[in-house]
Amino acid sequence: MPNAYVSGTGFYVPPRVVTNETLIKEYGIDTSDDWIVQRTGIKERRFADEGVGSSDLAVKAAEDAIARAGIAKTDLDMIVFATLSSDHCFPGNGVYLQRKLGLCDGPNAKFVPALDVRNQCSGFLYGLSTATAMVKSGGAKHVLVVGSEVHSAALDLTTRGRTVASLFGDGAGAVVVSATDEDRGIRSWHLGADGRYADVLAQKIWDISQRPFIPRDANGVGQVQPEMMFANMDGKLVFKNAVERMMTVLMEALVANGITGNDIDLFCFHQANLRINQYLQQHLGIPDEKVVHNIQRYGNTTAATIPILLAEAERSGKLKRGMKVAMIAFGSGFTWGCIIADW
DSSP states (O other), X not given: OOEEEEEEEEEEOOSOEEEHHHHHHTTOOSOOHHHHHHHHOOOEEEOOOTTOOHHHHHHHHHXXXXXXXXXXXXXXXXXXXXXXXXXXXXXXXXXXXXXXXXXXXXXXXXOOOEEEEOOGGGHHHHHHHHHHHHHHTTSOSEEEEEEEEOOGGGSOOSGGGHHHHTTBOOEEEEEEEEEESSSOEEEEEEEEEOGGGTTXXXXXXXXXXXXXXXXXXXXXXXXXXXXXXXXXXXXXXXXHHHHHHHHHHHHHHHHXXXXXXXXXXXXXXXXXXXXXXXXXXXXXXXXXGGBOOOHHHHXXXXXXXXHHHHHHHHHHXXXXXXXXXXXXXXXXXXXXXXXXXXX
């Protein structure tokens, strides 16, 4: 049975930088740079231009990862796309990415399967686990896993929505998972979910149990109330559960691999809130040189945070061949996960 390893990483963020001051001056949000930084660690984030969807950002990240993997696009056997900000209600973004990568064109067209993952902030780890299982089973040789988000179009960028709006940014990250006979790669994955808290962090936008699923006015035009249109969050409860679940799943992964935290060379925590990650780091006694952060520059890019971290860490030399890596995430659902890999 082959091992599965990350053969290439890629990322892309939109060029437009939106600082905390931009939120105040351009959008009129009643907040302050100190308030946001103190609670989240975020100084700025990226917003995509109008007309740009999460599948568009994914193309650039995917092409970067494919090139660094040293393969052709037609060498891919599957696409796994994780996002909460799909271009449309349906179909999923996987098929849009397939088309935009040119896989459907020309005499060498390759109609690879495309799978969409809806696990929000832990979506990339769910997708990476799926890709690893496909490769280790022999069902695929190269799988593209993407996390991509365009949050900016669905944020309440007013004072009313400031608690959530200040957190999120746009971006995409991607990896290629490939088969190898070498003793390296993804060693184990550990996933979990607790549906009791499904409504604690949610964007309900419509209720499919209702008739019609979006209320209509006399002219048949759909009307969505703000509490349904935008994300709602119980921040304190999310913080508490994030700390508990991320710590527990990390411990579970370490025990399963017969190692301790000291054996991990690099920790890649989901970038939801710098204070959550600093709490975990301090509680677990992890030295600064073993942790990477980028939430200060990008905000929470949900499914894209960990693949962006991996790509940036490789580019900077922080992540090198032979290192043991722990990837840990927690998000809406509640869902969570941890993956241990020998890079």
